[in-house]
Each structure stands twice: as structure tokens, then as C-alpha cells.
Amino acid sequence: MKITWPKICFACQVPLDVDIQFDDGDEEKYFDEFMDFFPTPTNLHYNVSAKRRFNDGKFHPMCRWCFDNHRKIWMDPRMLRDREIGKIKLGPPPPKGTTHEELALFASRVKGYIATRRRHGDVYF
Numbered sequence: 001m002k003i004t005w006p007k008i009c010f011a012c013q014v015p016l017d018v019d020i021q022f023d024d025g026d027e028e029k030y031f032d033e034f035m036d037f038f039p040t041p042t043n044l045h046y047n048v049s050a051k052r053r054f055n056d057g058k059f060h061p062m063c064r065w066c067f068d069n070h071r072k073i074w075m076d077p078r079m080l081r082d083r084e085i086g087k088i089k090l091g092p093p094p095p096k097g098t099t100h101e102e103l104a105l106f107a108s109r110v111k112g113y114i115a116t117r118r119r120h121g122d123v124y125f
């Protein structure tokens, strides 16, 4: 099994467009069993890539969550004053997509399950 992602989010660094490739049909079958019986990342739909132009004039990939919750800094003297005195805080929203650690945990669990099923065959099912 091979999990790949071509790019990461420019704002929150979550992997984008996660793709899973299987070595053979057995592995795909065991993966489908795992998806039926065990918890999986439920927020993977945020890890879809979109592109937005940033302040450097270039387009960068973003995840869906950062794309929808992007706050552009507007030039308003009152806003600048509030930001300087710490009344409001401007910054990226906390990421909600599946992070690298969660994806690695999921992959290790799937690999362990596939190894167990390969060792024991179809005895338990």
C-alpha cells in the first residue's frame, strides 16, 4: 500500500489530494474491510486542493478549510489600532483537515490490519 499526496496546504501544511495505491487485490479487499469496521479520518474532505493568490502575487495551494475561511487583511485605521493594542487577533483559522500525524496513524493501523489478515487468511471471517 502506498499513500501519496502531491502537495501540502500553504497556510496550515496539511496533505492535499491524498491518494492510496494498492499492490494487489487482496490488499484492496482488506482495506475495504478496515474502512467498514474501524474508525477512519472523518475530516478528509477538507484536504481537497484549491488555489488562491497571496500577497506575494503567486498562486499557492490551499486546503478547502483554509480556502473557505480565508480572511483578507483590509486597511482600516480602526482595525490597525485594535490589532496594535491587542484587542483583536488576526491570523489563520485553526486547521481542521487531516494532518500528517493522523494520516500516519491511520496508515500504520491499516498496515497492521493487512499484515494480520495476510497472516491468518480468511479464518476469522
Ligand SMILES: [Zn+2]
Residues within 6 Å of the ligand: 009, 010, 011, 012, 013, 014, 062, 063, 064, 065, 066, 067, 095
Ligand atoms: Zn489549510
